[in-house]
Amino acid sequence: MTTTHHLHLAVALDGAGWHPAAWREPGARPGELLTAGYWADLVARAESGLLDFVTIEDALALQSTGPNRHDDRVDQVRGRLDAVLIASRVAPLTRHIGLVPTATTTHTEPFHVSKAIATLDFVSEGRAGWRAQLSKPLENPHFGRRQVPTLPEPGPDGGLPSPDEIATVFADAFAEAEDFVTVVRRLWDSWEDDAEIRDAATERFIDREKLHPVDFAGRWFSVRGPSIVPRPPQGQPLVTALGHASVPYRFGARTADVVYITPRDAGQAGAAVEEIRAEQRAAGRADETVHVFGDLVVVLGATASAAEGRRGRLDGRLGAEYTGDAPVFTGTAAQLADTLIELSEAGLTGFRLRPAVLPDDLDTVVDALVPELRRRGAFRDAYRADTLRGLLGLPRPANRYAATAR
Template sequence: MSQPNPPLLGIELPGTGTHPASWRRADSRAEELFTAEYWLDAITAADAAGLDLVFLPDSFALQVEGAVGRLEAVGIAARAAAATHRIGLIPEVPVTHTEPFHVSKAIASLDFATHGRAGWEVGVSAGQAGLFGRKGEQDAPSRWHEADEAVEVVTRLWDSWEDDAEIRDEATGRFIDRDKLHYIDFAGDNFSVKGPSITPRPPQGQPLVAVRAADAHSTRVAVHRADLIRVAATDLDEAVRVRGELRGAIAAAGRDPNLVRVLLDLDVHLAETPEAAAADLDRLEAWTPTASNTLRHIGTPASLRDLLAEVRTECAGDGVVLRPLAVATFVTRLPAVAPTLRDRLGLPRPINRYALTA
């Protein structure tokens, strides 16, 4: 089974860590969670270490355990844009109660701010309809059907300006060529959007779309829409099987599997020795016992590198998303590769669908 080169290394930054007791560690900086400095320090450290992607989870719901409360992921990414140099910034934006026009504009703006390093992780919202009062609660199939339509609208809006729509003709006073702005005329079950966007086409053409393939509904959207598909597995054998099934489904959907990256989630805790890492985990578990279905690595930076090499050798993923149990302990380093996020992934800049038919 082929695997694109080079493998990607990402990190997810869920507050103080994926372990719900991580905020209780003395080094957690939990008191700074709602400051720009906390997030800038974590993201710029990942950037300096050579990581390829940072995922910023978000939700309209409060956490049920651990540190409670959230800053908005797109806002965090925008704050980090000027402070980082190569890492791809991928905030999660739930679409169940968010208009795709707003999502399109926000992610396009982030792509401009980062000079082509933006992405969007598609999320859905369960149990939060009462926060908005606009519609009733939806079941999983309808939420993901709506998300599928939202991705279609967002990506059409990114294409609604041709690349050379801005002409800035001082002599005639024409800033844009209106013939190169296009109505998207989308009419679906959940949205009816005429367009065009009010934001020019982003530097990448299409910022990367990421989807977690967590069930049949999200997997279907991932297979048809995503550039990055995140998966969880209990071991490498399961990861190999899941990646193979996804690549087959992507091909069956008429897409090239080599243009889609399957990223394996990996819960990780690192220390100077395996014994120290295990002791840290024991303390976290004593505070709040957990059960996880996600592959977990408790060890040292060297043993993590060995595992990452095994992931590649076994074709268990086109890359890994590290999910630190406690963010403050994260240490690893990979070299820089290419200037823009799509270039780094070896993905071509998409041709504008409207320019083709103009």
């Protein structure tokens, strides 16, 4: 165990928490999920633990148990707010923590997403990120503009199709998403940092030589640019992507600053990291820092049996053992610290913890996990950077157009 290597910690916020029965816990606030106060409290709590960032889940659909169509359930949280706007709403109330909303890439406009995240970077003064996410098939009829493949139906056991099956069906959609991120990133660079000159003598507000069309033309769309929004404070806000198989790993390695994987164990985590590093090199990004974070759902307790008890109560209400795309960790903060450090030795540089219950498991992350990691020399004791990129040790990148324009 190294004592000088700090882990990065993010928390994934979604509704009342990741366990479908979370909203029925005594500490949950199921009647407030659509209020600003709820989200402001959660993000402030995460910031009090000096976490790197929060992510906010989103989709252009109602929540559902399957990816192809909506279910008729009334016993789980249904209904959500736009994640970019939640992040914008809490930005002025926080000072250090990164804000990483999800925005989808299938039915949306790169121009809109680019200016929205750039503006989040302005209103948060350099703390914006984005989780780029493909739309699920059930979102298609909400737009009616294009046919996107649906996934194979769940098998007899009711489980999801395998990650590889999903990735194959979505291979084109991932290629399109890569174009999407490319356009978003180019638009962020379409103004050079010093484009605004306010030169009264020559009556020029900008030096237009420092604004650049992005002139992207690809298989799915073309976008001209430049953006209407000047280059954001971080230059390039953080781009993140979740993957469970080779195709999305490649997407993440080619486009993202942080790739989330769902590590079953250290061996599988190490193999995924290697695959991502190879794709990173193949994409010519060997010199860039690409973090690989492990995603874990966490059910925490003061003792192992207390954690098991909580898990049992939640699963009892669900009527089944909860499983999702990410492994579920059940135990104490100290046990979780052990697990994170073990996984980090396989090459993971950080973790995105998905609290099973909000705010309960977030509270335990802040009150118990963070001090535990800090005791082991594995977590910061103060925020020491002004931007999200800075917290993650990422430089403010040079503008791609500035390098070639002169």
